[in-house]
Amino acid sequence: MTTQTQTKSDGTLGWLSRARSVTWAIALHAMKSAGVGIVCAVAYFDPGNWGVDLQAGSEFGYKLLFVVLLAGIFAIFMQTQASRLGCVTGLDLASHCRLLLHDRPKHKLLWRWLVLYPLYALAEIAIISTDLAELLGSAIALCMLFPTLPLWAGVLLTASDVLLLLALRDPMRGQPVRLFELLIAVLVFIVLICMAIIISKARVHWGDAFDGFLPSKTVFRSDALYTSIGIIGATVMPHSLFLGSALATQDRFSPAPPPPKPTALTTMDSTLSTDSEVTISSTPPANKRGPRSLLEYTIASVRRHFRVLPSTLLPDLPMSHAEHENKPLEFVRAHLYYGIVDMVVSLLGLAVVINSLILILSAAVFFNGDTGSTGPASLFDAYDLLKTTVGKPAAILFALALLASGQSSSIIATLAGQIVSEGFIRWRLSPVMRRLFTRCLGLVPALVVAAALGRAGIDTLLVASQVILSIVLPFIVFPLLWLTSSKSIMSVKKPLERSTAPSLSPSPGDAVDSPASPADSSAAAPALEGQLETVDFSLGKITIGVGYGIWLIIVMANVYAIVGLGLGEGA
Template sequence: MASPNTDFTRSLAESHRTVAVPAAARGWRRFAAFAGPGYLVAVGYMDPGNWATDIAGGSAFGYALLSVVLMSNLMAIVLQALAARLGIAAGMDLAQACRAHYSRPVAFALWVLCEIAIIACDLAEVLGTAIALKLLFGLPLVWGVCLTALDVFLILALQRFGFRKLEAFVIALLAIIAGCFVFELIAAQPNLRDVLGGLVPTPEIVTDPARLYLAIGILGATVMPHNLYLHSSIVQTRAFAQDEAGRHEAAKMATIDSTVALALAFFINASILILAAAAFHTAGRTDIAEIDEAYRLLSPMLGVGAASVIFAIALLASGQNSTVTGTLAGQIVMEGFLHLRMKVWLRRMVTRLLAIVPAVLVVGAAGDAGATRLLVLSQVILSLQLPFAVVPLVQFTSNRTVMGSLVSPRWLGVIAWVITTVIIGLNATLLWGML
């Protein structure tokens, strides 16, 4: 690494240390002051890209890829805890740390790769929201894609009310999504023995190219590169004590917060795959890979008239939630890597247009059937970008000069490097297979 460059501004300056942590609060009240950032991060683990990969995986292979969802979620818990520790210990987000400790060419290359990942993520949000609008209101997919540009104004309206209100909005939508899938699972009545069996990994996940492609897609949809940048920034919205005890408490609370939130994300991701396996795979419909096709078949195959509508409502809530976190991540990455402050609506509009253009082209050329394929591809792209965020994160959090007393203990560092190796190995296997 290059000599540290300490010339950086506060991450997400307009929200930095704006959420009070009452000194007299204890127990649940004190934890509540820290709770919130984990749920904003969890949104990225259940965005429309997850829907595409989980539906395709559950339909084609039943419960077999459930183990990949579990493994990805466990990886995410560790990596997000590291991201939170970095923000709390170093007072920098991951983008700022890369700029401070790497040479300019390396930092610039990492910024470009991160922007590609954010565009891929935004593409999933655009397509997911457009598909939901089509299913619920009959809006043509191309028009739905164009309409998602108006999400910019939703974010601006939410940010006016402060960071706590933004978190409350996200948590409310998460509750709607979770409630929808509780209903769907009750209607689907999956076989519990098969579900538990799917949590155990099998060699076919790596040896079968079709399973591996979807497994990589699930990994890319679950462990999102931009979430590592996001989490390392938004934990700094809490006005915790800036001494050693205060930072250690903040790191502990942030880890609990993100772990609980990611447990909810695992439930929703697993529910999507279980629903597809129970409704389609067990009925011999292993060809269901399109979200809109799943919507049409859910009600008749489950025998519950509301199943399809509730499925689409959850999808729309997922797309809107992802818009919020994608906006914040884009702002954090641009400001952290480039020290370039751009108006939020302009930054969001630029990112939206970069996602809308390929979405319109694909939908126009391949029809609605191309939308889900593009969703799955966007998640594979995210997975391929993941090592370029994970390696710096693990490197920084293992460096005592950067982290001080919050440096990763040896056991945590070993686990983090093993996760990094697995991610790189899976991506290398996928690329080799594609070549």
Template sequence: MSSILFKVSSYLRVLGKYIGPGFMIAVGYLDPGNWATDMQGGSEYGYRLLFIILMSNLVAIFLQNLTIRLGTVSGYDLASASRRFFPKWINLILYVLAEIGIIATDIAEVIGSAIALNLLFPKLPLPAGVAITAADVLLVLMFYNEEPESEGSQTESSSARLVRYFEIFVMLLVLAVGVCFVIELAYSDIVAVDLFKGFLPSKEIFTDAGCLYSAIGIIGATVMPHNLYLHSFITQGRCQEWRSRRPRGDIKPLVVDPDTISISLERDTSQKVDVPYLARYIESNMKNNLHYGLVDLVFALCFAFFVNCAILIVASSNFFYGPNTQRQSVQDLFSAHDLLNTYLGPPAAIVFALALLCAGQSSTLTATLAGQVIMSGFLGMSSRPWVRRILTRLVAIVPAMVAACVTGREGLSTMLVGSQVALSIQLPFAVVPLIIFTSMERCMKLDLVVEHKDLQPRPYQEKSHKWPKPIIVKNGLITKIVAIILSTILIGLNIYMVVALGLGI
């Protein structure tokens, strides 16, 4: 018994070092865009769209696991992999589409936070709420620095601590959202039988055009494209220690014996490398990263799944199954707040606004970082991170501020819904490249020895065996089949979305 407890405690202790990136991704699955779609779907169709939330979360886990594999094995994020392996014209097209997606994401987060501030402080003008929300970028600039200026251990340790503090801050915001919705669920009158039936597929989802449209909106708001870029980037932070220990040579290595190579280094020095030991060390650490990264992801997205379900359940129980069987359709987050205030009282309405504020603030932090990753990855920008973050934030703030000043509440709500449509349309342009890269052998390889100067691996020479054979971790057949099916479904749903919007369905 004691040995089992020791193994469990040891496992949890190691897992604790990897917890963080999953929650930074999870905030995108409970952002204001999810609130808008879940609230509307729950108020109009009851619990039946819980099945769509469940399926969307499973798809998200599958795709995000591919991003963990991409970042851990190849050392590229999704954007930089596009710049490395795609022709320039394809890379440029994908960059423009990704930038549109990040703008749509950031607009939704900014609008959600501004709405939350207005709900908590009714006298605060909406434009002021947008401006206050924009200030969260200062937190990112102060606390998040994933690019240490030097390779010294002290700088890297200090940077790692700041990144860890930032991850904990985001996790606390996510936890606050979850606590708020536990309180909302306690206020709500829930019929358990109807709730569990909602996790089963129903034909109305596919035969009712309005219900299907809401389902597509939930998918677009849940499986967000910017998270694929961000996760493939931040997961590399857990790999720096063991990746940096790989030998780095200047010229081709000379064979000493079948299991040992001598690598020429700078200043006419050399280093002997035990190839089998090095391969075991690298592969063991890589597998640890893949395993614990997946556990972190599953745990975080299960929490996000609970929050998404809670939002829809609160909307269903209070608005679809309303008092005296009076159904109330939620048009926007303002009306949802007003209805909760009417049916459940002011405390529930305040908790709703606080949860929306925490969700908006946490998701807008990660959206800003995703914008930086996209800009630097696709374009290869070497400017300081804070410059890229400010540029990304300004692009989102300007349209949100215009809507707040010109059209007010109605304009913000329209932009919030429209941003989710843009995300849904952009999603396949992130998913398909992700599937291609994780199935590509020349991308999904981990070299045991890298060049010292520019850290680019030398090509493996099969005949002479002068360079150690890299570790290949590409998608298997089953993964490829599942990925192709998912991408086909996403593309089909987006075609339906475009056609439905064009025909005014």
């Protein structure tokens, strides 16, 4: 009896030990792979989403929560495909567009000027529109927190967040920058916590709220349908697809390589490295030793941060997909599925939840409250009403959540501008120049509108930015679906197993006339290379059908929105 008890105890301890080891392995992989999903989720609850969700809740109550969930599912599908593309191929979506369209076998100039460059222009317009909405949302939040602050001054203050990026290593180079991802995660959870506290103080009819996640006839009303299109257009962000595909190329499990030792090549004014943040300085004289003067350090720093790298010194990159080699199979297997899980959990657990909370708050305070308001609610309206009905602390939390949302989304949009410019046209500026350029393009119209038109102009500009994003989205989604559906692009080489590889040495029974020569070995190498197996990571037929179905829905929604604007329905 004692022996049986001891055996059972040993078995239990062994099971617990295995469970702990498996749990620790999963947690370790989760900690290493997590980050990309949170960074990309930021784009799906930016100030543009806030404006649309507030409008939906104030006009239709909880009924459009189904559309918020549907838009979140669309976003999850597209974002996971962008991650798949980057992880398998090692290139972001913008770089793939360049490989696909820059050097076509026939009519090269036509493909470049009629397809590639217009697509690049649309991507830049989307990023500028996104950054414009983030600037406006953050400026509105600052004006809520500091009522005496002019709106134009709030725009200027929020534009200074680019300086925060300059203090960090470039997140787009090599290994992931965990400090950057931690910063974004902190801002995201500030938004989530603030909204949860506000919702706990509002009088929400939770039964009606959960019913709102089910489809209803209200969604198909003409006015509700137009608002639903706005929710979809404001949720699925083009710039996040570029960003997600780029971050998925990073190795998140291997240790960071040590920095290279300084050589004569690394001290040239222009470097051949693809890392755009390596130090650039003039080669010091051989007889000069010791630390340089403050003036020399200052000059070197200015040159490093405001340089333009000539295209002739850029590394030779493949000009077509036939010249490009995808990531190794080990890398894909180690990163792909963890990355997809990270993306799904982050978008479903953060983006969809935060958007739903914003709509629920608007429905509880405006639609079901005693406000007497019948029109759509703006950000300022929500703040003022929360202040009078729920209390000043809740209104302050609302402003802080909006500020955190705007700042985090603005950082993401600026990084997406870097990816787009480098991928489409290999435009290599220093990180400072790239970020300042992207920020200034959105800053100028925001300042003009804020100074000239005030709150009404800001609200109009926010709506206009979301309309532009909705129009651009199908042009970005189509190449993503086409690329991930291609077997030739999404296939990874698999080395032959030792047992299946043909032997080059003679068997004992074979006659050997002469020893194998190097020429024989070199002649056999191409034969082995041609026998390499491939693993296909392209989309299946059902997934392709779902993807193009979503694309068609977005196109029809855009057509409806444009026609509605022309007829004055969206005014």
